[in-house]
Amino acid sequence: MQDRKVKTVRALERGLDVLLQVQARRAASLHEMHVALGLPKATLLRMLQTLGQKGLIWQRLADGAYLPHVDARARSQALTLEHVAEVASPWLKALSTRVSWPSVLAMPRLDHMEIVETNSPLFRLDSATLGPVGVKLSYIHTATGRAYLAACREEEREAIITRLRPRNPQEGSEADLRAILAETRSRGYAAREPLHPWPDRSRQLVLRDGRRSMAVPILLDGAPVASINITWPAKRGTDDAVMLRHLGALKHTAREIAMAIERAALAAEGRAPSGAIMAQFTAASAKSVSPGENS
Secondary structure, three states, rough: OOOOOOOOOOOHHHHHHHHHHHHHOOOOOOHHHHHHHHHHHHHHHHHHHHHHHHOOEEEEEOOOOOEOOHHHHHHHHHHHHHHHHHHHHHHHHHHHHOOOOOOOOEOOOOOOEEEEEOOHHHHOOOHOOOOOOOOOOOOOOHHHHHHHHHOOOOHHHHHHHHHHOOOOOOOHHHHHHHHHHHHHHOOEEEEEEOOOOOOOHHHHHHHHEEEEEEEEEEEEOOOEEEEEEEEEEEEHHOHHHHHHHHHHHHHHHHHHHHHHHHHHHHHHHOOOOOHHHHHHHHHHHHHHOOOOOOO
Protein backbone atom coordinates (compact mmCIF):
# COMPACT_ATOMS: atom_id res chain seq x y z
CA MET A 1 0.00 0.00 0.00
CA GLN A 2 1.29 3.46 -0.86
CA ASP A 3 2.27 5.67 2.07
CA ARG A 4 -0.09 8.57 1.52
CA LYS A 5 -0.09 11.60 3.80
CA VAL A 6 -3.61 11.14 5.08
CA LYS A 7 -4.90 10.63 8.58
CA THR A 8 -5.97 7.20 9.71
CA VAL A 9 -9.38 6.57 11.24
CA ARG A 10 -8.73 6.08 14.94
CA ALA A 11 -12.11 4.50 15.66
CA LEU A 12 -11.53 1.96 12.89
CA GLU A 13 -8.04 1.20 14.23
CA ARG A 14 -9.44 0.48 17.66
CA GLY A 15 -12.17 -1.74 16.23
CA LEU A 16 -9.61 -3.70 14.25
CA ASP A 17 -7.43 -4.03 17.36
CA VAL A 18 -10.39 -5.64 19.12
CA LEU A 19 -10.99 -8.02 16.21
CA LEU A 20 -7.30 -8.99 16.11
CA GLN A 21 -7.36 -9.69 19.86
CA VAL A 22 -10.31 -12.05 19.46
CA GLN A 23 -8.67 -13.79 16.50
CA ALA A 24 -5.31 -14.13 18.23
CA ARG A 25 -6.77 -15.56 21.43
CA ARG A 26 -9.45 -17.65 19.64
CA ALA A 27 -11.66 -16.97 22.67
CA ALA A 28 -11.39 -13.74 24.66
CA SER A 29 -13.32 -12.37 27.61
CA LEU A 30 -14.33 -8.74 27.95
CA HIS A 31 -11.94 -8.35 30.88
CA GLU A 32 -9.01 -9.83 28.93
CA MET A 33 -9.52 -7.35 26.12
CA HIS A 34 -9.93 -4.49 28.61
CA VAL A 35 -6.53 -5.37 30.12
CA ALA A 36 -4.82 -5.99 26.78
CA LEU A 37 -6.08 -2.89 24.96
CA GLY A 38 -6.69 -0.44 27.79
CA LEU A 39 -10.11 0.49 26.43
CA PRO A 40 -13.12 1.10 28.68
CA LYS A 41 -15.43 -1.88 28.90
CA ALA A 42 -18.38 0.20 27.69
CA THR A 43 -16.42 1.11 24.55
CA LEU A 44 -15.37 -2.50 24.04
CA LEU A 45 -18.96 -3.69 24.34
CA ARG A 46 -20.06 -1.29 21.59
CA MET A 47 -17.24 -2.45 19.32
CA LEU A 48 -17.95 -6.11 20.03
CA GLN A 49 -21.63 -5.57 19.31
CA THR A 50 -20.75 -3.96 15.98
CA LEU A 51 -18.32 -6.73 15.04
CA GLY A 52 -20.95 -9.30 15.93
CA GLN A 53 -23.61 -7.61 13.81
CA LYS A 54 -21.19 -7.67 10.87
CA GLY A 55 -20.68 -11.41 11.29
CA LEU A 56 -17.01 -11.16 12.28
CA ILE A 57 -17.29 -12.51 15.83
CA TRP A 58 -19.85 -14.29 18.01
CA GLN A 59 -20.37 -14.67 21.77
CA ARG A 60 -20.43 -18.11 23.38
CA LEU A 61 -23.30 -18.64 25.81
CA ALA A 62 -21.35 -21.01 28.05
CA ASP A 63 -18.87 -18.46 29.40
CA GLY A 64 -19.56 -15.17 27.60
CA ALA A 65 -16.31 -15.39 25.62
CA TYR A 66 -16.01 -13.75 22.20
CA LEU A 67 -14.82 -15.99 19.36
CA PRO A 68 -13.92 -15.31 15.72
CA HIS A 69 -16.62 -16.15 13.22
CA VAL A 70 -15.86 -19.34 11.28
CA ASP A 71 -15.73 -18.13 7.69
CA ALA A 72 -16.74 -20.02 4.57
CA ARG A 73 -13.17 -20.96 3.68
CA ALA A 74 -12.60 -22.58 7.06
CA ARG A 75 -15.95 -24.39 6.86
CA SER A 76 -15.10 -25.80 3.45
CA GLN A 77 -12.07 -27.54 4.96
CA ALA A 78 -13.73 -29.12 7.98
CA LEU A 79 -16.80 -28.60 10.10
CA THR A 80 -15.21 -28.17 13.50
CA LEU A 81 -16.60 -28.21 16.99
CA GLU A 82 -16.27 -24.41 17.02
CA HIS A 83 -18.49 -24.21 13.94
CA VAL A 84 -21.11 -26.51 15.46
CA ALA A 85 -21.08 -24.48 18.69
CA GLU A 86 -21.47 -21.21 16.76
CA VAL A 87 -24.39 -22.49 14.70
CA ALA A 88 -26.10 -24.09 17.71
CA SER A 89 -25.63 -21.20 20.15
CA PRO A 90 -28.67 -19.13 19.06
CA TRP A 91 -30.88 -22.22 19.24
CA LEU A 92 -29.68 -23.03 22.76
CA LYS A 93 -30.50 -19.47 23.73
CA ALA A 94 -33.97 -19.82 22.20
CA LEU A 95 -34.48 -23.11 24.04
CA SER A 96 -33.73 -21.35 27.33
CA THR A 97 -36.85 -19.20 26.82
CA ARG A 98 -39.07 -22.26 26.38
CA VAL A 99 -37.69 -24.68 28.98
CA SER A 100 -37.21 -24.23 32.72
CA TRP A 101 -33.87 -26.07 32.91
CA PRO A 102 -30.44 -25.78 31.23
CA SER A 103 -28.95 -27.74 28.35
CA VAL A 104 -25.57 -28.73 26.95
CA LEU A 105 -24.51 -29.54 23.40
CA ALA A 106 -21.84 -32.25 23.21
CA MET A 107 -19.85 -33.85 20.40
CA PRO A 108 -18.23 -37.29 20.20
CA ARG A 109 -14.63 -38.13 20.92
CA LEU A 110 -12.93 -41.53 21.05
CA ASP A 111 -14.14 -42.61 24.50
CA HIS A 112 -16.32 -39.72 25.68
CA MET A 113 -18.57 -36.84 24.66
CA GLU A 114 -17.23 -33.28 24.99
CA ILE A 115 -19.35 -30.27 25.91
CA VAL A 116 -18.95 -27.61 23.21
CA GLU A 117 -21.70 -25.18 24.28
CA THR A 118 -24.23 -24.72 27.09
CA ASN A 119 -26.96 -22.25 27.98
CA SER A 120 -26.51 -22.94 31.71
CA PRO A 121 -25.28 -19.39 32.54
CA LEU A 122 -28.63 -17.99 31.39
CA PHE A 123 -30.50 -19.74 34.22
CA ARG A 124 -28.65 -18.75 37.43
CA LEU A 125 -29.54 -22.08 39.04
CA ASP A 126 -26.93 -23.40 41.46
CA SER A 127 -28.84 -26.68 41.59
CA ALA A 128 -28.43 -27.31 37.85
CA THR A 129 -25.19 -25.67 36.74
CA LEU A 130 -23.79 -27.42 33.66
CA GLY A 131 -20.50 -27.32 31.81
CA PRO A 132 -18.11 -25.67 31.34
CA VAL A 133 -17.04 -26.11 27.73
CA GLY A 134 -14.50 -28.93 27.48
CA VAL A 135 -16.01 -31.15 30.17
CA LYS A 136 -15.98 -34.83 29.25
CA LEU A 137 -19.21 -36.80 29.52
CA SER A 138 -19.65 -40.56 29.65
CA TYR A 139 -21.12 -42.41 26.71
CA ILE A 140 -22.68 -44.91 29.13
CA HIS A 141 -23.73 -43.02 32.25
CA THR A 142 -25.12 -39.75 30.86
CA ALA A 143 -28.23 -39.18 28.77
CA THR A 144 -26.13 -37.06 26.42
CA GLY A 145 -23.73 -39.92 25.74
CA ARG A 146 -26.45 -42.55 25.45
CA ALA A 147 -28.38 -40.43 22.94
CA TYR A 148 -25.36 -40.34 20.64
CA LEU A 149 -24.30 -43.96 21.18
CA ALA A 150 -27.80 -45.29 20.53
CA ALA A 151 -28.18 -43.28 17.32
CA CYS A 152 -24.79 -43.84 15.69
CA ARG A 153 -24.20 -46.41 13.00
CA GLU A 154 -23.42 -49.97 14.03
CA GLU A 155 -19.73 -49.88 13.11
CA GLU A 156 -19.11 -46.73 15.15
CA ARG A 157 -21.15 -48.01 18.08
CA GLU A 158 -19.23 -51.30 18.17
CA ALA A 159 -15.91 -49.44 18.11
CA ILE A 160 -16.97 -47.22 21.03
CA ILE A 161 -18.25 -50.16 23.09
CA THR A 162 -14.97 -51.99 22.46
CA ARG A 163 -13.01 -49.00 23.80
CA LEU A 164 -15.21 -48.75 26.89
CA ARG A 165 -15.47 -52.46 27.73
CA PRO A 166 -13.68 -53.20 31.05
CA ARG A 167 -11.09 -55.94 31.24
CA ASN A 168 -13.38 -58.27 33.20
CA PRO A 169 -16.95 -57.14 32.55
CA GLN A 170 -19.70 -58.37 34.81
CA GLU A 171 -21.62 -61.25 33.27
CA GLY A 172 -24.54 -59.99 31.24
CA SER A 173 -23.49 -56.34 31.54
CA GLU A 174 -22.77 -55.87 27.85
CA ALA A 175 -26.14 -57.33 26.92
CA ASP A 176 -27.74 -54.94 29.41
CA LEU A 177 -25.98 -52.00 27.76
CA ARG A 178 -27.17 -53.03 24.33
CA ALA A 179 -30.72 -53.39 25.67
CA ILE A 180 -30.55 -49.86 27.11
CA LEU A 181 -29.41 -48.50 23.74
CA ALA A 182 -32.12 -50.41 21.88
CA GLU A 183 -34.77 -49.00 24.23
CA THR A 184 -33.33 -45.52 23.72
CA ARG A 185 -33.63 -45.84 19.94
CA SER A 186 -37.16 -47.19 20.24
CA ARG A 187 -38.53 -44.36 22.38
CA GLY A 188 -36.60 -41.57 20.63
CA TYR A 189 -34.73 -40.06 23.58
CA ALA A 190 -32.13 -41.04 26.18
CA ALA A 191 -32.19 -40.92 29.97
CA ARG A 192 -29.62 -41.65 32.67
CA GLU A 193 -31.62 -44.56 34.00
CA PRO A 194 -31.28 -47.48 34.31
CA LEU A 195 -27.80 -47.34 35.80
CA HIS A 196 -25.10 -49.55 34.32
CA PRO A 197 -22.20 -51.25 36.17
CA TRP A 198 -19.29 -50.51 33.82
CA PRO A 199 -16.78 -48.15 35.53
CA ASP A 200 -16.78 -45.51 32.81
CA ARG A 201 -16.14 -41.82 33.63
CA SER A 202 -18.97 -39.88 35.29
CA ARG A 203 -20.57 -42.93 36.94
CA GLN A 204 -19.98 -41.81 40.52
CA LEU A 205 -20.99 -38.23 39.71
CA VAL A 206 -24.24 -39.42 38.15
CA LEU A 207 -24.96 -41.55 41.21
CA ARG A 208 -24.64 -38.67 43.67
CA ASP A 209 -25.47 -35.39 41.92
CA GLY A 210 -29.23 -35.62 42.44
CA ARG A 211 -30.11 -34.74 38.87
CA ARG A 212 -32.13 -36.17 36.02
CA SER A 213 -31.49 -35.66 32.34
CA MET A 214 -32.92 -36.42 28.91
CA ALA A 215 -31.14 -36.06 25.58
CA VAL A 216 -31.65 -36.49 21.84
CA PRO A 217 -29.17 -36.76 18.96
CA ILE A 218 -28.59 -34.10 16.31
CA LEU A 219 -28.77 -35.99 13.03
CA LEU A 220 -27.26 -35.26 9.62
CA ASP A 221 -27.80 -37.71 6.79
CA GLY A 222 -29.39 -40.09 9.31
CA ALA A 223 -26.35 -40.22 11.59
CA PRO A 224 -25.58 -38.23 14.75
CA VAL A 225 -22.97 -35.46 14.85
CA ALA A 226 -23.77 -34.30 18.39
CA SER A 227 -26.42 -34.56 21.09
CA ILE A 228 -28.32 -32.05 23.20
CA ASN A 229 -29.85 -32.49 26.63
CA ILE A 230 -32.01 -30.94 29.33
CA THR A 231 -30.96 -31.46 32.97
CA TRP A 232 -32.99 -30.75 36.11
CA PRO A 233 -32.79 -31.47 39.87
CA ALA A 234 -34.57 -34.75 40.65
CA LYS A 235 -36.51 -33.16 43.50
CA ARG A 236 -38.04 -30.57 41.14
CA GLY A 237 -39.91 -32.95 38.87
CA THR A 238 -40.47 -36.56 37.89
CA ASP A 239 -38.97 -37.83 34.66
CA ASP A 240 -42.38 -38.37 33.08
CA ALA A 241 -43.64 -34.89 33.99
CA VAL A 242 -40.57 -33.05 32.70
CA MET A 243 -40.37 -35.13 29.54
CA LEU A 244 -44.05 -34.63 28.79
CA ARG A 245 -43.58 -30.89 29.16
CA HIS A 246 -40.23 -30.33 27.43
CA LEU A 247 -39.31 -33.26 25.15
CA GLY A 248 -41.05 -31.69 22.16
CA ALA A 249 -39.06 -28.47 22.52
CA LEU A 250 -35.82 -30.44 22.86
CA LYS A 251 -36.48 -32.46 19.71
CA HIS A 252 -37.50 -29.32 17.81
CA THR A 253 -34.24 -27.62 18.82
CA ALA A 254 -32.20 -30.63 17.71
CA ARG A 255 -33.88 -30.55 14.28
CA GLU A 256 -33.34 -26.81 13.92
CA ILE A 257 -29.65 -27.12 14.82
CA ALA A 258 -29.21 -29.93 12.30
CA MET A 259 -30.86 -27.89 9.54
CA ALA A 260 -28.79 -24.82 10.43
CA ILE A 261 -25.56 -26.84 10.28
CA GLU A 262 -26.49 -28.31 6.93
CA ARG A 263 -27.54 -24.94 5.48
CA ALA A 264 -24.21 -23.41 6.52
CA ALA A 265 -22.27 -26.34 5.12
CA LEU A 266 -24.15 -26.33 1.83
CA ALA A 267 -23.54 -22.61 1.43
CA ALA A 268 -19.84 -23.02 2.12
CA GLU A 269 -19.47 -25.99 -0.22
CA GLY A 270 -21.63 -24.69 -3.05
CA ARG A 271 -24.36 -27.24 -2.31
CA ALA A 272 -22.17 -30.12 -1.21
CA PRO A 273 -24.03 -33.45 -0.94
CA SER A 274 -25.13 -34.41 2.56
CA GLY A 275 -22.83 -37.43 2.54
CA ALA A 276 -19.84 -35.15 2.09
CA ILE A 277 -21.01 -33.04 5.02
CA MET A 278 -21.22 -36.13 7.21
CA ALA A 279 -17.71 -37.17 6.16
CA GLN A 280 -16.35 -33.77 7.18
CA PHE A 281 -17.85 -34.10 10.66
CA THR A 282 -16.36 -37.57 11.04
CA ALA A 283 -12.93 -36.32 10.00
CA ALA A 284 -13.12 -33.30 12.30
CA SER A 285 -14.06 -35.46 15.30
CA ALA A 286 -11.29 -37.96 14.62
CA LYS A 287 -8.63 -35.24 14.40
CA SER A 288 -9.71 -33.36 17.54
CA VAL A 289 -7.39 -33.21 20.53
CA SER A 290 -9.47 -33.28 23.70
CA PRO A 291 -8.77 -31.15 26.79
CA GLY A 292 -7.89 -32.67 30.13
CA GLU A 293 -10.34 -34.57 32.31
CA ASN A 294 -12.83 -32.27 34.01
CA SER A 295 -15.45 -34.59 35.41
